[in-house]
Amino acid sequence: MPNxxxxxxxxxxxxxxxxxxxxxxxxxxxxYNSSVKYKYDQFELEYLNRTVVPIKEEKVIPVLSAMKxxxxxxxxAETNSNFFKKYGNKFFILTGSGSYDPATGASTLGLTSDDxxxxxxxxxxxxxxxxxxxxxxxxxxxxxxxxxxxxxxxxHVFAANVTYPFSFAQVGGNLYTSDxxxxxxxxxxxDGFISNYAQSQPGEDFPExxxxxxxxxxxxxxxxxNGITYTGTxxxxxxxxxxxxxxxQKEAIIVAYFKESWNIxxxxxxxxxxxxxxxxxx
Amino acid sequence: xxxxxxxxxxxxxxxxxxxxNDTSVFSQTADERLNATLSKYQTQLSGxxxxxxxxxxxxxxxTYSFYFKFNDSNRVKMYSDFDSTTATTIKxxxxxxxxxxxxSIIFDTYSYIHLLADPNENAGVVATVxxxxxxxxxxSDFEFYFxxxxxxxxxxxxxxxxxxxxxxxxxxxxxxxxxxxxLAAGLxxxxxxxxxxxxxxxxxxxDFNISIANRTITxxxxxxxxxxxxxxxxxxxxxxIVFTNPLVIGNGTITGxxxxxxNGTTETxxxxxxxxxxxxxxxxxxxxxxxxxxKRWWDFAVTNNNDYWTSFKGFHVNGLDDAYxxxxxxxxxxxxxxxxxxxxxxxxxxxxxxxxxxxxRTQLTLIYGTAPAKPxxxxxxxxxxxxxxxxxxHPTTGAAGLTRTKLYNSxxxxxxxxxxxxxxxxxxxxxxxxxxxxx
Numbered sequence: 001m002p003n004x005x006x007x008x009x010x011x012x013x014x015x016x017x018x019x020x021x022x023x024x025x026x027x028x029x030x031x032y033n034s035s036v037k038y039k040y041d042q043f044e045l046e047y048l049n050r051t052v053v054p055i056k057e058e059k060v061i062p063v064l065s066a067m068k069x070x071x072x073x074x075x076x077a078e079t080n081s082n083f084f085k086k087y088g089n090k091f092f093i094l095t096g097s098g099s100y101d102p103a104t105g106a107s108t109l110g111l112t113s114d115d116x117x118x119x120x121x122x123x124x125x126x127x128x129x130x131x132x133x134x135x136x137x138x139x140x141x142x143x144x145x146x147x148x149x150x151x152x153x154x155x156h157v158f159a160a161n162v163t164y165p166f167s168f169a170q171v172g173g174n175l176y177t178s179d180x181x182x183x184x185x186x187x188x189x190x191d192g193f194i195s196n197y198a199q200s201q202p203g204e205d206f207p208e209x210x211x212x213x214x215x216x217x218x219x220x221x222x223x224x225x226n227g228i229t230y231t232g233t234x235x236x237x238x239x240x241x242x243x244x245x246x247x248x249q250k251e252a253i254i255v256a257y258f259k260e261s262w263n264i265x266x267x268x269x270x271x272x273x274x275x276x277x278x279x280x281x282x
Numbered sequence: 283x284x285x286x287x288x289x290x291x292x293x294x295x296x297x298x299x300x301x302x303n304d305t306s307v308f309s310q311t312a313d314e315r316l317n318a319t320l321s322k323y324q325t326q327l328s329g330x331x332x333x334x335x336x337x338x339x340x341x342x343x344x345t346y347s348f349y350f351k352f353n354d355s356n357r358v359k360m361y362s363d364f365d366s367t368t369a370t371t372i373k374x375x376x377x378x379x380x381x382x383x384x385x386s387i388i389f390d391t392y393s394y395i396h397l398l399a400d401p402n403e404n405a406g407v408v409a410t411v412x413x414x415x416x417x418x419x420x421x422s423d424f425e426f427y428f429x430x431x432x433x434x435x436x437x438x439x440x441x442x443x444x445x446x447x448x449x450x451x452x453x454x455x456x457x458x459x460x461x462x463x464x465l466a467a468g469l470x471x472x473x474x475x476x477x478x479x480x481x482x483x484x485x486x487x488x489d490f491n492i493s494i495a496n497r498t499i500t501x502x503x504x505x506x507x508x509x510x511x512x513x514x515x516x517x518x519x520x521x522x523i524v525f526t527n528p529l530v531i532g533n534g535t536i537t538g539x540x541x542x543x544x545n546g547t548t549e550t551x552x553x554x555x556x557x558x559x560x561x562x563x564x565x566x567x568x569x570x571x572x573x574x575x576x577k578r579w580w581d582f583a584v585t586n587n588n589d590y591w592t593s594f595k596g597f598h599v600n601g602l603d604d605a606y607x608x609x610x611x612x613x614x615x616x617x618x619x620x621x622x623x624x625x626x627x628x629x630x631x632x633x634x635x636x637x638x639x640x641x642x643r644t645q646l647t648l649i650y651g652t653a654p655a656k657p658x659x660x661x662x663x664x665x666x667x668x669x670x671x672x673x674x675x676h677p678t679t680g681a682a683g684l685t686r687t688k689l690y691n692s693x694x695x696x697x698x699x700x701x702x703x704x705x706x707x708x709x710x711x712x713x714x715x716x717x718x719x720x721x
Contacts, residue, residue, distance in 0.1 A: 007313045015378050016355035039376060039390035042425065042442075051401040051418055051442070056392040057375060096392050098403050100417030107405035125392060126407045145406055 015039070020060050027064065028092075032072070032084045036064065038094040046108065046120060047099065055096040055124045063094060063127050066143070066280060071150050074272035078264050087157055091118040096125035109145060119153050121146065129280040140281040144215060147277055151214050155207035162261040168253045169202035171246050175236055176201050189224070190234040192246030209250055217274030218267060221251075316381045323387070323428055324379055326436065328354040332457035334436070334449040337517070340398050341443035342414065342421025344497055345517040345526055348395065349460040350449065352377065361460050362394035363518035364412075369465040384427035386441060398422035399442075413495065421445075459520045468516075468523040470544045470551055475601050476564030476713035477698075477706065481539075483560040486531070489569040491698075501529055502569050509570040522553060566713035568696070575697035576665035579705045580657065582721065583625045590624035590633070591705075591719035596681070597688050599715045606688075608636065608681040613649045615641035621685065623719065631655055631670050634689055636682060650674030652686050658694075664710050666694035688715065 028034040040054035099108045099122050109122050128139035175191050180200040193199040198208035213221050228243045258266040336348035349361040358377045362368040375393035380386050389395050399422040400411035414420040423440025430437045434451040481488045488503045501512045514527040524538040542553040551562040583589050599605035611618035616638035627633035635651020651673045657665040667689050677683045693711035703721035
C-alpha cells in the first residue's frame with residue numbers, strides 16, 4: 001500500500017532552512033500569518049511563458065524590512081497589532097526581474113491574485129534604499145514602484161471587505177475608458193484621474209488614489225492637483241478646474257470612507273507612510 | 283445447442299477461476315522510485331568532493347563554462363566565464379531538486395547561471411545584464427531536468443528553452459585551479475593591446491582578432507599564397523580558451539589555447555597549443571594587408587548617395603573603448619550623438635567631426651569639424667589623413683581635440699572590412715588604436 005509520506009513534493013518543497021527563512025518566519029509568519037516565497041517556482045508566476053529570473057538572496061531581507069516599514073508599521077500604528085494579522089495579504093512571491101510579454105514586449109510590474117491574498121513583486125534585483133551599498137537616488141524609482149504596488153494591492157483588500165461609497169464612481173462618471181493604455185498620465189490628470197490606470201475603471205481608480213496619496217504625502221499630492229492648470233478644455237471637454245475638483249472630491253470620499261468604515265485617520269496614515277518612504281530615499 | 287452450452291459453461295468456469303493480480307512490474311511504487319531517483323542525483327551532485335565543471339549552451343547560442351560545488355543542504359557555489367568578476371569571485375546561492383514532469387534541478391536564487399537567462403529591463407528601470415533583447419536575454423535556462431548520467435557526467439536539458447548543460451566531475455587539481463582564478467586565464471588576451479594578434483606555434487603563424495563581446499575569434503593564415511580566414515565561437519576554460527569549432531590546418535587540429543600566462547615586460551602571452559609551447563604577440567601589420575580596403579571604404583560612401591560613415595564609440599586606444607570619452611561630449615545644451623567621416627563632403631575635402639543632438643532631442647546638428655583632404659592611399663594599404671582646415675570653432679583639447687589629432691597621425695591607418703557595411707580602421711603607428719565605421 002503506497003505510503004502517503006513518500007509522495008514526492010506533497011506539502012510543498014523542502015530545503016535546509018537558513019537565515020533568510022528564519023527572518024521570514026520571525027518577522028512575517030509568526031506575527032501576521034504571512035509567508036514569503038523567494039526561491040523560484042515557475043508555477044507561482046502569473047504567466048508561464050515569460051522569462052523571469054529569481055531574486056538575489058542579498059535583496060530579500062532588505063526588501064521585506066522595507067515592506068514592514070512603509071506598509072505594515074504605518075497601518076499597525078493607525079489601528080492595532082491584530083489588524084495586519086486579519087487583513088494583511090498572506091502570500092508574497094518575490095522575483096528578481098521584470099515580467100515581459102514575449103509577443104508584445106509589454107511588462108507587468110506587480111500583480112495580485114483575484115482574492116487579494118497573493119502579491120507578486122517584480123524587479124527586486126534592482127531594489128535599493130539609502131541604507132544599501134551602491135544606492136543612487138535614481139534607484140528610488142524602484143522603491144516608489146514597490147511602495148505603489150503594495151499599497152495599491154492592499155487598497156483592494158479594503159474595498160473587498162467594505163465597499164466604498166457609490167459616489168466615488170460617480171465623480172469620474174462616463175470618463176472611465178478601457179482604452180487606458182493609450183492615455184498618458186498627463187491626459188488622465190487633465191480629466192481628474194490620478195493616473196492612466198486609474199481611468200480604466202472605478203475599481204482601479206480607488207486603489208490608485210489611495211496608494212498615490214500615501215506615496216506622495218499630503219504636500220506632494222496637493223502639488224500634483226494644484227499643478228493641473230492648463231487653459232481651455234481637455235479632449236474629453238474637462239477644464240483644469242473640473243479636473244482638480246474631481247480629484248479633491250475623490251480624496252474627500254476616501255478620507256471619509258477610511259474614517260467611517262475602518263476608523264483610520266487617513267491623513268495621519270499618509271504622514272507616516274510618506275515619512276517612512278523619504279527616510280529610505282533621501 | 284448442447285455443445286454451445288458446454289462451451290459457455292467452460293468459458294464461464296475459466297473466467298470465474300481468474301484471480302485479480304495486483305503485482306506490478308516494479309517492486310516499488312512510482313513515488314518511491316521518484317524519491318529514490320532524486321536521492322540518487324542528490325548524492326551524486328553533493329558527493330563529488332571536488333565539484334563539477336559545467337558547460338552550458340543556451341538555446342539562444344554560444345557556450346559558457348562554469349564550476350559548481352554542491353553541498354547536501356541546498357547550497358551551491360559557482361564560478362562562470364561570463365566576465366572577469368564571475369571567473370574569479372565565487373558566488374553562493376541555493377538550489378533544490380524536484381520531481382516535476384521529470385526529476386529536475388532548480389537554481390532557485392540568483393547567481394551566475396542566471397546572468398545568461400536574465401531578461402534585462404526597459405520598463406521602470408533600464409538594465410543590460412547580457413546583450414540579449416529585453417524579455418528574452420540569451421534564451422537560456424536555470425531549471426534543468428536530468429537527461430542522462432554516468433558516474434562522472436551529468437547531462438541536463440533546460441525546462442523552459444531546452445538549453446543543454448553538461449557537468450563533468452572535477453579533479454582536485456581542477457578545483458584548486460578554479461579557486462585560484464584559473465578560469466580568468468583566457469581573459470589575458472585583453473592584455474595584448476593591438477588589434478592584430480599573432481599566434482606562433484613552432485613555425486606556424488596565425489593572425490587573429492577577437493571579439494570579446496561576441497565571444498568569437500577570427501583567424502587569418504597563409505595557405506601557400508592564399509590568405510584563409512576561419513571564424514569560431516569560443517568559451518573560457520581553466521588556463522585558456524576552447525574553440526567551439528576547432529581550426530583544422532593541414533593534418534593538425536587546433537582546439538584552443540592552454541596554460542596561458544602574460545609577460546608584462548615583453549607584452550606577450552606564453553601558452554601551449556596541443557602541448558607545444560606557443561606565443562601570442564601583438565602586431566601592427568597583419569599577415570596579409572587588404573591593400574584596396576581604404577579606397578573601397580572611401581568610395582563606398584560616395585557611390586552610395588554621397589553619404590557618410592558613423593562611429594558611436596569613437597577611438598579605442600590602449601585597451602579602452604571610447605578612450606577619449608567622446609560619448610560624453612557636449613556643446614552648450616547639445617549632446618554627442620555620433621562621430622562621422624564624410625568623403626567628398628566638399629569639392630576638395632572630406633568632413634570628420636562629431637554630430638550633436640539638440641536639447642529637445644528632435645534634431646541632429648553639425649557644430650564644428652575638421653576638413654581632411656581626400657586621403658592618400660599608399661601602396662602598402664594605408665590611408666593617411668592630412669588637415670586642410672576646420673569648420674566652426676573646433677576645440678583643441680578634450681574628446682574632440684584628441685579625436686582630431688588621432689585622425690591626422692602621420693602613420694595612417696590600415697582598414698579591415700568586417701561586413702558589407704562596416705570597417706575597422708586600425709592605427710599603423712602601433713596597432714593599439716582603432717575605430718569602427720558603420721554605414
